[in-house]
Amino acid sequence: VKLLRASNESVKLAAEIIRSGGLVVVPTETVYGLAANALDKLAVAKIFSAKGRPAEHPLISHVFGLSQVPSVVGRWPETAQSLAEAFWPGPLSLVLPKAEQMPMVTTGGRATAAVRMPSQEILRNIIEAAGVPIAAPSANPFTGISPTRVEHLDQAIIEAADLVIDGGQCRIGIESTVVDLSEGEPRLLRPGSITAAQLEEILGRKLNWGDRTRAPGSFAKHYSPKATVRLIEQMGDRPGLVYSKPALANQLSMPQNASEYAFALYGALHQMDNLGLSDFWIEKPPSGPEWDAVLDRLLRAAS
Numbered sequence: 001v002k003l004l005r006a007s008n009e010s011v012k013l014a015a016e017i018i019r020s021g022g023l024v025v026v027p028t029e030t031v032y033g034l035a036a037n038a039l040d041k042l043a044v045a046k047i048f049s050a051k052g053r054p055a056e057h058p059l060i061s062h063v064f065g066l067s068q069v070p071s072v073v074g075r076w077p078e079t080a081q082s083l084a085e086a087f088w089p090g091p092l093s094l095v096l097p098k099a100e101q102m103p104m105v106t107t108g109g110r111a112t113a114a115v116r117m118p119s120q121e122i123l124r125n126i127i128e129a130a131g132v133p134i135a136a137p138s139a140n141p142f143t144g145i146s147p148t149r150v151e152h153l154d155q156a157i158i159e160a161a162d163l164v165i166d167g168g169q170c171r172i173g174i175e176s177t178v179v180d181l182s183e184g185e186p187r188l189l190r191p192g193s194i195t196a197a198q199l200e201e202i203l204g205r206k207l208n209w210g211d212r213t214r215a216p217g218s219f220a221k222h223y224s225p226k227a228t229v230r231l232i233e234q235m236g237d238r239p240g241l242v243y244s245k246p247a248l249a250n251q252l253s254m255p256q257n258a259s260e261y262a263f264a265l266y267g268a269l270h271q272m273d274n275l276g277l278s279d280f281w282i283e284k285p286p287s288g289p290e291w292d293a294v295l296d297r298l299l300r301a302a303s
């Protein structure tokens with residue numbers, strides 16, 4: 001009974017488990033998350049130990065509606081309101097000074113907290129039924145590849161969870177865009193499917209990169225397959241992900257469109273990794289703003 005398809009019953013059970021301090025693997029529109037009550041220190045500590053995640057890596061809290069925001073963050077400037085109106089529910093996380101009640105375990109010891117309102121219906125129903133903000137990092141072991149289907153889940157994560165909800169393949173496939181609004185000027189901490197240009201249009205100003213050391217988990221080695229991965233301009237007959245030509249044996253052909261590429265990426269990395277090769281290669285897709293998020297994940301997979 002550990003793996004359940006989404007239904008009214010399984011949503012209710014997931015909410016009960018969250019409320020009583022347990023862990024549930026949940027689908028989101030970006031990647032699967034390992035979820036717990038964000039306000040429950042002991043429950044959140046279980047997330048860190050299940051993932052082998054360093055204690056100073058802060059988690060994102062997921063809310064059902066704007067009414068839950070004050071339980072996560074203590075300040076809500078106009079920039080936050082405009083970005084929320086434009087992109088929520090959706091794959092955008094906002095970093096702001098934390099609410100008093102938000103435990104330091106959840107924020108990785110920081111005075112700030114990340115909040116996002118997901119669009120995935122199953123998760124929205126779970127958060128609403130639980131009645132608490134839900135902290136959820138990607139449901140992979142630390143530095144591993146994020147799961148976008150339940151088939152990608154690592155055995156250790158399944159064992160640590162009290163329940164896994166199968167919501168099929170995640171619609172977007174890479175993690176949310178993270179924007180820091182905790183100081184004067186908004187800063188981009190992690191690129192995602194919501195692009196810098198889209199954010200700039202709402203903010204009415206240029207969005208600069210933040211100091212990415214301030215968003216631990218956005219440092220180099222991350223989203224890494226077990227094999228050694230290298231980015232390359234010309235694929236030839238090397239095994240791996242090809243972009244510009246038909247695939248040979250041991251090669252997977254990737255989409256030409258950036259959001260379709262993002263949707264397929266982690267599944268392709270999981271698939272290559274399952275071949276058990278010691279090395280594989282990724283043919284570099286084009287550069288350009290719409291490829292920023294994909295390129296970010298590729299560079300880290302290859303570092």
Ligand code: TXA
Nearest residue numbers: 030033058059112113114137138175176215216217218
């Ligand atoms: O799409 C997503 O965001 C997925 C799904 C499950 O919602 N979650 C996710 O969580 O990717 P995680 O833990 O793998 O990545 C969270 C990112 C990290 O880069 C972390 O450093 C940043 O958000 N973050 C969270 N709180 C922060 C804070 N207070 N200050 C700076 N960065 C923060």
Ligand code: MG
Nearest residue numbers: 137138146217
């Ligand atoms: Mg992650």
